[in-house]
Amino acid sequence: MRTLFKNIKELLQVREAGLDFVAGEAMNDLPTIQDAYLLVEDGLIKDFGTMTDCPKVEVDEVVDATGKMILPTWCDSHTHLVYAGNRESEFVDKIKGLSYHEIAAKGGGILNSAKKLQETSEDDLYEQTKIRLDEIIALGTGAVEIKSGYGLTEASELKMLRVIKRLKENYKLPIKATFLGAHAVPTEYKDDKAGYLNMLVEKLMPKIAEESLAEFVDIFCEEGYFSVEDTEFIMEAGKKLGLISKIHVNQFTSIGGVQAGVKHEALSVDHLEEMKDEDIEALKGSKTMPVALPGCSFFLSIPYTPGRKMIDAGLPLALATDYNPGSSPSGNMNFAVSAACIKMKLTPEEAINAATINGAYAMGLQDTVGSIAVGKEANLILTKPINSYNFIPYSFGENQIESVYIKGHSII
Numbered sequence: 001m002r003t004l005f006k007n008i009k010e011l012l013q014v015r016e017a018g019l020d021f022v023a024g025e026a027m028n029d030l031p032t033i034q035d036a037y038l039l040v041e042d043g044l045i046k047d048f049g050t051m052t053d054c055p056k057v058e059v060d061e062v063v064d065a066t067g068k069m070i071l072p073t074w075c076d077s078h079t080h081l082v083y084a085g086n087r088e089s090e091f092v093d094k095i096k097g098l099s100y101h102e103i104a105a106k107g108g109g110i111l112n113s114a115k116k117l118q119e120t121s122e123d124d125l126y127e128q129t130k131i132r133l134d135e136i137i138a139l140g141t142g143a144v145e146i147k148s149g150y151g152l153t154e155a156s157e158l159k160m161l162r163v164i165k166r167l168k169e170n171y172k173l174p175i176k177a178t179f180l181g182a183h184a185v186p187t188e189y190k191d192d193k194a195g196y197l198n199m200l201v202e203k204l205m206p207k208i209a210e211e212s213l214a215e216f217v218d219i220f221c222e223e224g225y226f227s228v229e230d231t232e233f234i235m236e237a238g239k240k241l242g243l244i245s246k247i248h249v250n251q252f253t254s255i256g257g258v259q260a261g262v263k264h265e266a267l268s269v270d271h272l273e274e275m276k277d278e279d280i281e282a283l284k285g286s287k288t289m290p291v292a293l294p295g296c297s298f299f300l301s302i303p304y305t306p307g308r309k310m311i312d313a314g315l316p317l318a319l320a321t322d323y324n325p326g327s328s329p330s331g332n333m334n335f336a337v338s339a340a341c342i343k344m345k346l347t348p349e350e351a352i353n354a355a356t357i358n359g360a361y362a363m364g365l366q367d368t369v370g371s372i373a374v375g376k377e378a379n380l381i382l383t384k385p386i387n388s389y390n391f392i393p394y395s396f397g398e399n400q401i402e403s404v405y406i407k408g409h410s411i412i
């Protein structure tokens with residue numbers, strides 16, 4: 001199966017294969033080709049260049065992209081897409097002035113989601129999640145990471161991970177699974193956090209590794225949740241089992257989680273709304289990708305990750321949605337890109353790099369997706385007719401997507 005996209009007004013994010021991520025000043029460089037063609041064969045990018053070099057080959061389908069742009073699909077490296085029900089009643093509590101911590105103390109928050117999830121069957125959970133996954137693909141997401149962490153019991157955590165496994169089997173886009181058993185301490189272990197962590201490490205994680213139910217392990221490192229020591233304990237246990245770390249750190253406080261993540265070679269450290277200078281220093285020269293979640297900052301009215309400062313310090317940055325029922329009930333990467341420009345002062349080039357190639361790296365998918373490179377999966381956004389790619393973040397709350405292609409097949 002061959003598809004030729006021709007007369008593309010501008011083909012964005014064209015790279016040589018083998019690039020892991022971009023950092024610092026290089027984030028402001030978004031290589032493009034104007035008046036381009038793109039040849040897709042059997043779901044992979046086969047060739048691209050300017051129309052003057054367009055090859056005369058037999059193809060099954062020709063897409064005339066006159067006036068439109070093509071870019072790689074968004075790579076959303078941080079979601080909690082599998083959940084049961086919604087938390088709109090807490091949304092109203094929040095409007096009335098209750099804080100995140102007060103809502104959690106009322107029995108809401110993560111524990112509320114866990115209770116609903118425990119009562120939901122695997123099939124129901126799968127069907128609810130499918131709706132959200134279809135929705136974000138239509139919004140241009142072509143690779144996604146999904147976490148457990150709303151189960152908080154052995155059976156329910158495994159249920160979540162099995163739902164993710166079924167999604168992997170039934171969808172063509174790359175999906176990565178993260179075990180986030182240490183999302184909160186469940187009520188049964190209220191006074192025995194160590195006991196809960198031991199159960200995760202001794203009982204659940206070996207089973208997850210053995211059944212290949214997750215690639216990554218995560219923990220919510222935050223005051224009132226899990227300490228830096230707890231975080232190191234989980235990361236070390238993960239490493240022994242081949243589960244790479246991706247951790248929630250510095251959402252409300254900076255307590256040393258970033259340094260611990262770098263020390264244990266976490267693939268990413270996510271949130272980072274509260275960043276001290278020493279946290280930025282710790283990330284310099286590391287292989288750990290900092291990930292900002294602007295949808296969460298918007299929804300909770302908390303500070304945005306200081307992305308401008310971090311990029312100016314030479315760091316890379318990735319953008320993700322944090323799609324979850326409590327603090328970011330939207331998986332719209334177009335909004336994340338707009339918010340990064342509007343609120344974090346990233347340039348459109350930086351935001352697009354953060355949402356594509358760097359997001360791919362934060363899932364270990366830099367060889368598969370995240371740029372227009374020969375051999376990568378043809379997961380593509382075909383835009384509506386637009387004057388420049390700046391229009392993508394500028395038109396916040398909208399999206400400029402005409403079609404989304406996953407492995408060369410049109411989804412919308």
Ligand SMILES: [Zn+2]
Pocket residue numbers: 078079080248322324
């Ligand atoms: Zn999260």
